Amino acid sequence: MNIISGFDKLTLLNYPGKVACTIFTKGCNFKCPFCHNSSLIELGNSSYMYDEVFSYLNKRKNILEGVCISGGEPLIHKNIKILIKNIKELGLSIKIDTNGSNPDMLKELIDDNLIDYVAMDIKNTFDKYDITTGCKVNIDNIRMSINIIENSNIDYEFRTTIVKELHNKEDIENIVKMLNSKSKYYIQNFVNSDGVLNKNLSGFTNEELVKLKNELNYSNIYFRDL
Ligand code: SF4
Numbered sequence: 001m002n003i004i005s006g007f008d009k010l011t012l013l014n015y016p017g018k019v020a021c022t023i024f025t026k027g028c029n030f031k032c033p034f035c036h037n038s039s040l041i042e043l044g045n046s047s048y049m050y051d052e053v054f055s056y057l058n059k060r061k062n063i064l065e066g067v068c069i070s071g072g073e074p075l076i077h078k079n080i081k082i083l084i085k086n087i088k089e090l091g092l093s094i095k096i097d098t099n100g101s102n103p104d105m106l107k108e109l110i111d112d113n114l115i116d117y118v119a120m121d122i123k124n125t126f127d128k129y130d131i132t133t134g135c136k137v138n139i140d141n142i143r144m145s146i147n148i149i150e151n152s153n154i155d156y157e158f159r160t161t162i163v164k165e166l167h168n169k170e171d172i173e174n175i176v177k178m179l180n181s182k183s184k185y186y187i188q189n190f191v192n193s194d195g196v197l198n199k200n201l202s203g204f205t206n207e208e209l210v211k212l213k214n215e216l217n218y219s220n221i222y223f224r225d226l
Pocket residue numbers: 028029030031032034035036037038041071072073099
């Protein structure tokens with residue numbers, strides 16, 4: 001299995017309520033200009049060996065509670081199911097970070113009880129999806145993924161990284177309105193860094209975030225940076 005391109009041995013933040021590690025899979029079908037993991041977008045050689053990761057997981061399975069599988073986009077890989085099954089056999093919970101573009105795989109994994117938590121990115125309002133992802137997106141797939149997640153019995157969250165040049169208050173409002181009011185929706189501010197695809201983008205200032213937060217009066221919106 002050669003889909004792992006990165007491994008973070010410990011995170012107390014990525015998996016809500018659990019001590020976890022993060023496996024990054026390589027390759028993504030989107031090309032978001034604000035992507036921080038741009039080095040993972042291409043399906044290049046894997047820098048992490050499966051055996052190396054599993055040797056660590058075996059040693060730490062009594063300390064760790066879960067594994068986050070992030071990307072890239074984990075669900076573009078047909079053999080992601082094998083990776084997840086092997087981790088579940090160690091007694092660890094699985095959180096998947098996904099862009100929601102593969103509802104069939106998502107449903108299969110949920111139906112087979114292989115996922116315990118899903119964090120799905122909603123990149124923008126549907127009419128701005130292509131410009132926000134840098135590619136032509138099948139919106140029906142995104143709709144289906146939202147529906148599958150909201151009708152599942154697993155824990156989940158939706159989230160949007162907001163970029164000043166791509167998002168405004170109305171966009172956020174339109175996104176939250178299409179979600180079930182019980183769905184947690186997280187807003188995270190874009191921060192420019194070396195690995196970002198488009199270096200000309202900017203995040204919101206603290207004052208702007210506070211203003212947005214005050215104006216967006218929905219009980220299920222959470223601002224990660226405030
Ligand atoms: S979906 Fe995620 S990993 Fe893929 S390009 Fe966008 S931000 Fe990067």
